[in-house]
Amino acid sequence: MAHRRTGHNLEAQTLKKQLLTLGAESAIYKVEYWGRTLALKWRPIKPYLHNEIDKLLRTSRTSRECKMLTFVRTLGVPTPAVYSVDISNHLILMDFIEGQQFKQLASVSSKKRITTLCREFGKLLGTMHMSDVVHGDPTTSNAVVDTQSKMWLVDFGLAEKNATIEMKGVDMHLLRRAYETTHWDLQETMLESTMDGYIDISGDNAEPVLTRANKIRERGRYH
Ligand SMILES: Nc1ncnc2c1ncn2[C@@H]1O[C@H](COP(=O)(O)OP(=O)(O)OP(=O)(O)O)[C@@H](O)[C@H]1O
Ligand SMILES: [Mg+2]
Incomplete structure (x- = not known):
């Protein structure tokens, strides 16, 4: 059964992953994890931003995204289920929508x-x-x-x-x-x-x- 593991380190480097999109804000990978196909969203460092501000933004957006994806689903809006979040590495593991x-x-x-x-x-x-x-x-x-x-x-x-x-x-x-x-x-x-x-x-x-x-x-x- 899938479950959320807050704070769990996803160790992105070790996952078998395929880059799906690389945008201005984030990279989305299609990954095989726990025997299923999932999406891993990663917010990388923006070297042109002040280090502390960048970290704060990436942390707050990752945390907000995780909470809001889950909250709006309770309203009946289809969103990918979140399985795990790694706040310090700015990663979210969620359902991959084919x-x-x-x-x-x-x-x-x-x-x-x-x-x-x-x-x-x-x-x-x-x-x-x-x-x-x-x-x-x-x-x-x-x-x-x-x-x-x-x-x-x-x-x-x-x-x-x-x-x-x-x-x-x-x-x-x-x-x-x-x-x-x-x-x-x-x-x-x-x-x-x-x-x-x-x-x-x-x-x-x-x-x-x-x-x-x-x-x-x-x-x-x-x-
Ligand atoms: N869970 C998912 N399942 C399938 N596709 C996804 C999923 N999450 C994101 N995507 C695809 O990846 C794209 C980029 O993801 P997202 O919009 O979350 O990041 P972003 O930060 O907006 O990236 P960008 O900088 O390109 O705007 C989405 O437009 C969507 O096509
Ligand atoms: Mg987008």
């Missing part, structure tokens, strides 16, 4: 499929917001669609609890920006169906958030 980034799927799928996926994305964000949780980086690369077409959310290092209308507005603004910059030709369809899903879940609570998102856009911040 599938494709929503970002990549959106560029090859039919309009109908994209609409369905966007509605789901909006529903997941709505579910989080209804419990006063923001994702912090709601882009299409942070959603993975598995082989059964189920959508999973990842990358919770910037997620927060006790979110205000402003914080939820920022989340929705960031989502819109992501559509504008990454899915320029489909942005209107994608935004519309995401909003449908979001409003479906949020009901009357959606209006103040979306109004705030528009104000944030007018203010021209968070670009």
Whole structure:
């Protein structure tokens, strides 16, 4: 039975691992561990940052991500189960979701499929917001669609609890920006169906958030 081992040293060097993605913030490895396929997320040193600040950021994001991945799953938002965290080495071991980034799927799928996926994305964000949780980086690369077409959310290092209308507005603004910059030709369809899903879940609570998102856009911040 899988279980969490807080503080357990994962000894990344000794694992049989395959590098999946190497981003600005982290490296994701596909690993074989305890007889299953898991994902190992590692936040490496950023040599251009002050050493102490870098360590503090990597520690707090690793800890936050671990807590929030687990917390939002209790709300019904699919996230990879966390099995182990090694705070001092900035490592998280979690379920590997076999599938494709929503970002990549959106560029090859039919309009109908994209609409369905966007509605789901909006529903997941709505579910989080209804419990006063923001994702912090709601882009299409942070959603993975598995082989059964189920959508999973990842990358919770910037997620927060006790979110205000402003914080939820920022989340929705960031989502819109992501559509504008990454899915320029489909942005209107994608935004519309995401909003449908979001409003479906949020009901009357959606209006103040979306109004705030528009104000944030007018203010021209968070670009
Ligand atoms: N548990 C997982 N299962 C399958 N794929 C995953 C998993 N976690 C992350 N990924 C994939 O790896 C990518 C990068 O992971 P993540 O978003 O958590 O890190 P990141 O710090 O945002 O990286 P970047 O610097 O590229 O933004 C995701 O977009 C997703 O495609
Ligand atoms: Mg990411």
